[in-house]
Amino acid sequence: MKFQKSPGTQDILPGAVERWQYVEGKARDICRRFNFREIRTPLFESTELFQRGVGETTDIVEKEMYTFIDRGERSLTLRPEGTAGVVRSYVENKLFGDPDVSKLYYIGPMFRYERAQAGRYRQFHQFGIEAIGAVDPALDAEVIALGYTFYTEVGLKGVRVEINSVGTPAVRAAFRERLLEFLNPKRELLCKDCQSRMDRNPLRVLDCKVDQAHFEGAPSILDSLDEECSAHFEKVKQCLTDMGIPYEINHRLVRGLDYYTHTAFEYKAEGIGAIDTVGGGGRYNGLVSDIGGPEQPGVGLGLGLERTILLLEHQQTELPNLHEIDVYIVALGEAADREATRLVYQLRMQGVRAERDYQGRKMKAQLKSADRLGARFTAILGDDELERGEIALKDMAKGEQRMVAISALAAELQA
Ligand code: ATP
Ligand code: MG
Numbered sequence: 001m002k003f004q005k006s007p008g009t010q011d012i013l014p015g016a017v018e019r020w021q022y023v024e025g026k027a028r029d030i031c032r033r034f035n036f037r038e039i040r041t042p043l044f045e046s047t048e049l050f051q052r053g054v055g056e057t058t059d060i061v062e063k064e065m066y067t068f069i070d071r072g073e074r075s076l077t078l079r080p081e082g083t084a085g086v087v088r089s090y091v092e093n094k095l096f097g098d099p100d101v102s103k104l105y106y107i108g109p110m111f112r113y114e115r116a117q118a119g120r121y122r123q124f125h126q127f128g129i130e131a132i133g134a135v136d137p138a139l140d141a142e143v144i145a146l147g148y149t150f151y152t153e154v155g156l157k158g159v160r161v162e163i164n165s166v167g168t169p170a171v172r173a174a175f176r177e178r179l180l181e182f183l184n185p186k187r188e189l190l191c192k193d194c195q196s197r198m199d200r201n202p203l204r205v206l207d208c209k210v211d212q213a214h215f216e217g218a219p220s221i222l223d224s225l226d227e228e229c230s231a232h233f234e235k236v237k238q239c240l241t242d243m244g245i246p247y248e249i250n251h252r253l254v255r256g257l258d259y260y261t262h263t264a265f266e267y268k269a270e271g272i273g274a275i276d277t278v279g280g281g282g283r284y285n286g287l288v289s290d291i292g293g294p295e296q297p298g299v300g301l302g303l304g305l306e307r308t309i310l311l312l313e314h315q316q317t318e319l320p321n322l323h324e325i326d327v328y329i330v331a332l333g334e335a336a337d338r339e340a341t342r343l344v345y346q347l348r349m350q351g352v353r354a355e356r357d358y359q360g361r362k363m364k365a366q367l368k369s370a371d372r373l374g375a376r377f378t379a380i381l382g383d384d385e386l387e388r389g390e391i392a393l394k395d396m397a398k399g400e401q402r403m404v405a406i407s408a409l410a411a412e413l414q415a
Contacts (some may be wrong), residue, residue: 002246004207004411006122007116008116008121008122009037009119009121010306012119017319018319020309021322022322023154023305023308023317025258025367027105030101030146030153031150031352032104033127033144034146035103036103036129036146037104037250038105039086039089040106041085041088043078043084043108044078044079045076045088046074047228048075049068050084052291052353053083053088053287054080054083054248054259058204063113066080068297071330079111080112081110082130082302083259083300083302084303086128086130086300087130087132087291087293090102090104090132090291090296091292095132096133096293101131101132101133101134103131104130105129109123109125111125115212115286117332119272119275119307119310120275123307124228124305125305125373126303126305127303128281128300128303129300130298130300131143131147131300132298133296134289137235137252137263138231138264138334140232140236140262140299141240141245142239143299143301144163144245144265144281144301145243146171146262146301147267147301148161148245149163151267151279154317155282155312156314156317158269160269161240161245162249162250162253162266162267163240163247163248163250163264164251164252164253164263164264164265164266165223165225165230166253166255166282167221167224167262167263168285170226171226173245174367178224179203179205179206180218183202183218184198184250190214191212192210193208200228200325203221205304206252206254209359218252220252221251222249227321231301233262236262238268241361252265255281260284261283261284261285261297262282262283265278265282266279267279271315271316275307278307278308279301279302279304279308283299284297285297285298286324321374324353325353325354325373325374326347326352326375327355327409328366328378328379329344329355329356329379329391330356330379331381333382333386335386336383343406346410347409347410347413351410352414355373363380370396375395375397376395376397377393378393378394378396379392379394379409380394385403386406389407390404390405390406391404391406393409
């Protein structure tokens with residue numbers, strides 16, 4: 001019997017996982033600076049939460065959810081995105097009682113039944129943030145800026161920010177009529193999904209991946225915005241300009257999720273096959289009340305970590321080697337081997353990243369091992385050196401070797 005991982009899932013092995021740790025570390029560090037705090041919610045929730053919170057006419061709910069009935073006959077779904085669970089938790093735990101805006105972030109796996117390809121998986125990871133409790137456009141801009149800062153600080157080049165306003169439900173209802181006037185004559189040219197969306201949620205047609213060529217000359221929702229929506233959008237743009245965040249306006253950007261109001265945005269980059277979106281988000285003033293909470297506005301984003309890492313690889317971005325060890329202790333002889341056990345443990349307790357041989361190998365093989373591990377130093381311990389209480393310390397970059405007292409090794413390495 002041979003087992004293989006399920007389609008659309010990935011093993012992240014040592015060697016690759018350091019990139020993940022680096023990227024996740026950056027996300028946490030940036031969140032700390034922007035005063036977002038981590039929230040951890042369950043990997044599965046009631047199916048109804050996503051049906052309501054994500055929207056019945058979205059790709060996610062229509063065809064991508066991992067839904068199952070548990071032994072207690074509840075319908076549960078592996079979370080396909082992070083916002084619904086965070087908002088559910090915000091309501092359930094009454095975080096709205098906090099006089100300050102709730103600024104939350106999460107990092108973790110999401111599940112969608114999709115056709116797997118580069119940058120598209122069935123289990124993937126998102127870094128997301130949610131800011132709930134204020135309508136201030138400065139908060140929309142802060143969320144957009146945080147995502148942009150993340151891409152910049154992990155070292156990606158050429159990530160563009162596209163923004164749009166999808167208005168309020170009333171604005172969308174008016175726009176919907178104008179859009180249908182434009183779409184109706186083209187109905188037969190559009191894909192089956194779009195034809196069905198035209199009847200149920202025409203705005204989502206603009207989000208279609210296959211029909212973009214037919215949308216040349218489509219009306220712009222920006223021309224349908226009322227005064228309040230325009231003012232909000234203007235202020236978001238102004239805040240971005242004030243912070244020096246570059247952006248472009250894309251009036252066709254609608255995002256897949258139904259709960260967005262006002263601001264919608266995406267981060268785009270070239271380099272992952274046909275995929276050009278690496279993350280996105282928007283404002284969702286209706287979501288908290290939609291899932292049974294009080295009227296509380298929110299804004300958030302979700303960034304795909306696989307796509308971030310694929311781009312880092314594509315751009316051959318140099319990342320710091322997080323795994324590199326400080327010293328490899330080469331032990332020769334029985335007494336030295338025994339001392340190595342004590343010494344390596346001692347060094348580790350003093351904060352030094354230390355490694356040794358476990359296979360009784362010859363000096364040459366041990367040195368090769370030190371090389372593979374990227375050891376900054378090797379320290380060679382033979383029975384003679386041991387008797388003198390010394391060890392031969394070699395700086396691998398400089399190629400210099402000198403004798404140091406075993407008792408002073410940790411201090412030497414830390415200097
Ligand atoms: P797409 O248009 O590529 O299907 P989406 O609109 O479904 O994306 P969102 O729900 O907005 O994506 O999720 C935010 C981000 O999460 C995406 O920009 C992407 O980086 C990542 N993402 C979404 N689905 C997947 C997936 N199946 N595999 C890997 N990453 C994904
Ligand atoms: Mg999708």
